Amino acid sequence: MSILSPDKISNILKEKQKNIKYDTKDWSIELVLSKFHKQTEKNQTEINIPFYQREFVWKPDQISKLIETILLGLPLPLIFLEQTDDGLLEVIDGSQRIRALDKFFNNEHKLNRLEILSDFNGMKFEDFPPPIQRKIKDSSLRIIVLESNEEENARDIANEIFERINTAGTKATAMEARKGSNYGKFVQFVYSECSNEKFEKLAKFGKTASLRGYQQELIIKFFAYYDLYIKNKKIEFSETINTILENYMKEKNKSFEDDDKHKDELLTLFKNVIKVIERDKITEDNSYKLRKKDKLLPIMLAIAIYIKDNPNYADKIFNVWSQEFIDASNNSSLKTLSKNIQLILDNVKQ
Numbered sequence: 488m489s490i491l492s493p494d495k496i497s498n499i500l501k502e503k504q505k506n507i508k509y510d511t512k513d514w515s516i517e518l519v520l521s522k523f524h525k526q527t528e529k530n531q532t533e534i535n536i537p538f539y540q541r542e543f544v545w546k547p548d549q550i551s552k553l554i555e556t557i558l559l560g561l562p563l564p565l566i567f568l569e570q571t572d573d574g575l576l577e578v579i580d581g582s583q584r585i586r587a588l589d590k591f592f593n594n595e596h597k598l599n600r601l602e603i604l605s606d607f608n609g610m611k612f613e614d615f616p617p618p619i620q621r622k623i624k625d626s627s628l629r630i631i632v633l634e635s636n637e638e639e640n641a642r643d644i645a646n647e648i649f650e651r652i653n654t655a656g657t658k659a660t661a662m663e664a665r666k667g668s669n670y671g672k673f674v675q676f677v678y679s680e681c682s683n684e685k686f687e688k689l690a691k692f693g694k695t696a697s698l699r700g701y702q703q704e705l706i707i708k709f710f711a712y713y714d715l716y717i718k719n720k721k722i723e724f725s726e727t728i729n730t731i732l733e734n735y736m737k738e739k740n741k742s743f744e745d746d747d748k749h750k751d752e753l754l755t756l757f758k759n760v761i762k763v764i765e766r767d768k769i770t771e772d773n774s775y776k777l778r779k780k781d782k783l784l785p786i787m788l789a790i791a792i793y794i795k796d797n798p799n800y801a802d803k804i805f806n807v808w809s810q811e812f813i814d815a816s817n818n819s820s821l822k823t824l825s826k827n828i829q830l831i832l833d834n835v836k837q
Contacts, residue, residue, distance in 0.1 A: 691775070
């Protein structure tokens with residue numbers, strides 16, 4: 488491999504670097520939280536948590552560790568914000584810290600498991616004397632406010648920053664990172680219209696599965712694998728699952744922008760599948776208790792495939808719990824997924 492000349496290196500960098508403007512601010516915690524709550528004329532807050540950000544998932548000891556860091560006068564990681572066209576600020580990275588600080592300042596959290604400042608364990612913000620309260624409020628947060636010179640690229644840049652921050656470490660789950668870097672109408676559709684309380688109750692994955700994106704990832708796999716099966720009569724691909732889901736989300740985000748009819752078709756399909764599972768009490772069976780996600784995905788796919796070609800499916804009882812399916816569903820490989828779908832379809836046809 489030939490070594491590039493200094494001029495060539497400079498030219499490549501100039502070509503690849505995006506035209507980004509950003510400002511660095513040192514704001515007090517009190518100012519950040521006031522902007523986090525201050526309502527504008529559009530009934531939004533000056534600093535808001537956009538849809539693509541994950542839910543608040545920090546545990547109590549993580550909140551306490553953050554407060555201990557502030558009390559010790561140690562620096563905190565940067566907070567990244569994006570300035571929108573209307574002058575408001577959206578959080579790209581730092582939403583967990585902002586919400587953790589808000590909980591502490593609202594006396595909704597007691598310090599716990601502190602090691603250096605262990606004498607403060609059990610204390611709330613209101614338990615500190617006023618001078619210390621003021622000192623905490625005045626503690627500085629380093630903020631990077633991003634804006635693009637090219638308006639159409641602002642969201643792309645924000646998404647790219649989110650993806651880089653949240654795939655560099657282990658802070659976000661794969662689905663949380665995908666949600667952030669592929670924010671669009673399809674992703675919003677999955678979270679707001681499919682992954683609702685009804686599905687959560689039916690799937691029985693637990694609250695954490697919804698908060699961390701595992702539930703939504705299964706729904707996206709359902710749509711992606713269903714499309715693959717309808718096109719090829721099988722579910723197989725040469726790329727990684729991550730690549731398949733990334734590409735699928737991008738494709739559907741675009742199609743949802745262009746055509747509401749496609750969204751309606753997917754929602755109708757999803758609702759019909761859920762209605763069958765609910766009607767036949769499939770997830771109420773004792774066989775569903777273990778490895779729920781490995782069982783639910785082939786069940787949803789088999790029902791969706793069956794009802795597409797059988798409009799009179801409403802009269803059919805879906806007895807999916809053959810012993811062969813129960814045994815096979817303990818394996819979550821892609822090859823076994825196709826086998827499990829076929830086992831259910833064969834049983835339905837009997």
